[in-house]
Amino acid sequence: MSVIYNRVALIGLGLIASSIFWAIKRNGLAAEVTGYARSAETRDTARRIGLCDRVCDSAAEAAADADLVVLCVPVGAMAAVAAEIGPVLKPGATVTDVGSVKRDVIESVSPHVPEGVHFIPSHPLAGTEHSGPEAGFAELFDNRWWLLVPAEGSDRQAVARLRALWEGVGSNVDEMDADHHDLVLAVTSHAPHLIAYTMVGVADDLRRVTDSEVIKYSAAGFRDFTRIAASDPTMWRDVFLTNKDATLEILGRFTEELFALQRAIRTGDGDHLHDYFTRTRAIRRGIIEAGQDTDAPDFGRVKQPK
């Protein structure tokens, strides 16, 4: 593939930014990639492992002269970063972000984007439970969705160019409006994460009673919840605070259903339970057919002997 943006700036150097860097390099999609992270330790790590062609000591320095600036910081930090880089943005440049929430990011970032610069929010539906500059790898986005959330009246040529970049790193790209994005993600990602965090917290309370048996005997179910609940705390705090309404709406529905199932257990209504569990099984088939997972059985991954 060929160069899509001459110079790309990555602001924030965690799992997503480092994966973007390696994926851009894999296919030669940019001539130069600059990077900036707030923490000096992260910048040192980036320099040591060759993450970015040039690691800068300020966001403004990294963003100056960039044709594309990608904001890869937690959603709650977007406004401050946008305010810092706004004055140095080149006319005709594009700004995007990778935040898991879109309405809030649009409201935080837009006021700082000068006339003549294109702001095109985006969100890769990809990640792992690891975080930090050393967590990234070039394949993270392969065959994953990357959602673009352009405002009405966005420059279609700028949108097409950004789409080409995210396709170039391996993603399938779709467009969606911000409110709809935030609702879909509340269902598929935000509410499930809060639920997993909650269940792991409950077990942790009980662990003190049962002397670490909960960890020792963690079977399917709980084991998967702990993986989800190992994700970056700052990122997820910001997601819940900024996608408050949609998340609370879905959690409300969830609680309602959970109470109905608890009542079925209490009253011994086996038919209700069986019907419910049969219906959810069908959804799994849909996900496998959609190529978002395989139906290879998962029975826990066991540490290999050295």
Add this chain to the structure above:
Amino acid sequence: MSVIYNRVALIGLGLIASSIFWAIKRNGLAAEVTGYARSAETRDTARRIGLCDRVCDSAAEAAADADLVVLCVPVGAMAAVAAEIGPVLKPGATVTDVGSVKRDVIESVSPHVPEGVHFIPSHPLAGTEHSGPEAGFAELFDNRWWLLVPAEGSDRQAVARLRALWEGVGSNVDEMDADHHDLVLAVTSHAPHLIAYTMVGVADDLRRVTDSEVIKYSAAGFRDFTRIAASDPTMWRDVFLTNKDATLEILGRFTEELFALQRAIRTGDGDHLHDYFTRTRAIRRGIIEAGQDTDAPDFGRVKQPK
């Protein structure tokens, strides 16, 4: 390894029984394994794929002359099966089961076990989201826990022999009392399964609104929930109906915690959320150190092109 029981009978031929069969054969732990399943279709499948040395047309026929009978049916079907095989059990034989709930199984099965036959309940902490006679494989129990729940006064020699079998199929074996087992499993497995079923059900409702986007964009979190929620509906119905008290107690704690986190979201209490998410992250490390999972990043498994 050498023969531990001359003849083993497997009653019920699903994921667990078929895995037991292949694991016994892998290490030559029994001279003959008989099998029975209620459904004629399952018996035909078993005969076709060579599951069991002899597939019988009644539970009593399979259990007659067996040195070990393993009840591998859903928890709700244990009593009926025990009543059927009780009269043919050989003096000195052992009966065990693989049910996910132990107090209820003990109450259902014990009355049907004649004097001179050892009943030693057990439970392998292993499984996949698949079910049926073709879902089994010899490695399912490797390095997984298998819990023995002997009554006080059980014959220690009979317990040691059963332990040797489950170690022979690859498991680590521990002993535990029935009530404690049911509480630990409510935390590590039963409550997480109900929660996953609930969240997938909520998404299914919403899917009708959003035209399958929930499936298309299912990211980490929801994707893992759907796998958990694809488990066998009959087995899980029985688990919840028979481990009612412990499951409802844990779900009560869960709801309490979830409400506290929802309130933190609503009031914008980021510190509370961040502290909670940091604490749950530590538990994941415990599970990896305990060898129940690896810390290889999981970013969803993608269908391989043919």
